[in-house]
Amino acid sequence: MGTIRFREVGKTYPGKEPVVALDRVNLEIGEGEFVALLGPSGCGKSTLLNLVAGFEDMTSGTLSFNGGAVSSPGPERAVVFQEAALLPWLTVAQNIAFGPSVQRKARAEYEPKIRELLRLVGLERFADALPSQLSGGMRQRVGIARALVMDPKALLMDEPFGALDAQTRMSMHQLLLDVWQSLGTTVLFVTHDIDEAILLADRICIMSARPGRITHEIAVELRRPRSVDQLTDPAFIRHKAEIMAEMRAAQKEHA
Ligand SMILES: Nc1ncnc2c1ncn2[C@@H]1O[C@H](COP(=O)(O)OP(=O)(O)OP(=O)(O)O)[C@@H](O)[C@H]1O
Numbered sequence: 001m002g003t004i005r006f007r008e009v010g011k012t013y014p015g016k017e018p019v020v021a022l023d024r025v026n027l028e029i030g031e032g033e034f035v036a037l038l039g040p041s042g043c044g045k046s047t048l049l050n051l052v053a054g055f056e057d058m059t060s061g062t063l064s065f066n067g068g069a070v071s072s073p074g075p076e077r078a079v080v081f082q083e084a085a086l087l088p089w090l091t092v093a094q095n096i097a098f099g100p101s102v103q104r105k106a107r108a109e110y111e112p113k114i115r116e117l118l119r120l121v122g123l124e125r126f127a128d129a130l131p132s133q134l135s136g137g138m139r140q141r142v143g144i145a146r147a148l149v150m151d152p153k154a155l156l157m158d159e160p161f162g163a164l165d166a167q168t169r170m171s172m173h174q175l176l177l178d179v180w181q182s183l184g185t186t187v188l189f190v191t192h193d194i195d196e197a198i199l200l201a202d203r204i205c206i207m208s209a210r211p212g213r214i215t216h217e218i219a220v221e222l223r224r225p226r227s228v229d230q231l232t233d234p235a236f237i238r239h240k241a242e243i244m245a246e247m248r249a250a251q252k253e254h255a
């Protein structure tokens with residue numbers, strides 16, 4: 001459950017000057033795997049993630065999730081964006097419960113789940129707070145809980161911590177590592193941030209500038225469970241040097 005498979009996937013946005021956002025992308029993500037997608041702005045990272053989410057249609061190739069074709073959004077593929085678009089008139093607990101309540105699930109069925117998720121993301125004391133009373137990091141934690149409430153098989157994250165300050169981002173990294181460790185959900189994580197990619201992922205796919213292709217893959221050799229202390233690990237520094245060299249080479253090629 002939670003496997004994602006791209007075969008020769010292309011995506012062109014039509015228009016007077018069509019934009020080739022993805023070109024023959026091949027990518028397989030296994031059950032429970034944590035894959036980071038790293039690349040320069042505009043290389044097609046969000047496009048790739050949006051295809052898995054079912055928000056966009058591809059132009060060529062095939063894309064499957066758990067062996068079935070992806071054609072529309074579904075609760076088994078939850079998305080977390082840079083800004084958690086919370087409903088401002090609902091409390092934290094009500095925001096998390098929004099999905100199941102829209103699906104007309106019985107309250108008794110999801111109520112214990114909401115409590116468990118509030119605990120998992122460290123917001124028990126803020127269950128009745130309104131989004132306006134939360135910090136950016138807390139709002140993003142609600143966003144993660146809201147994604148997890150549907151028991152997704154895959155968590156699709158598009159620069160989820162990009163707007164947070166360094167300190168908050170670090171605590172979110174630890175939180176995500178803990179959540180992933182305890183739930184075993186497949187994660188596709190889009191980022192610009194090399195450190196973040198190495199710290200979190202099992203595998204890093206580097207994309208070239210437009211038209212977006214995956215040009216390089218790195219299996220991260222940091223032991224699990226991970227912690228932010230590993231930022232100074234020799235393996236971490238080795239990976240970072242390799243990725244920076246790869247990205248510089250890709251930039252030169254593009255120039
Ligand atoms: N709806 C759209 N219509 C037309 N072109 C689009 C659309 N969405 C994205 N593009 C174009 O496709 C290319 C890839 O965009 P995408 O948003 O996937 O990049 P990205 O890697 O996520 O960039 P960033 O890191 O800045 O978020 C860009 O050139 C962008 O202008």
Ligand SMILES: [Mg+2]
Pocket residue numbers: 045046047158
């Ligand atoms: Mg993007």
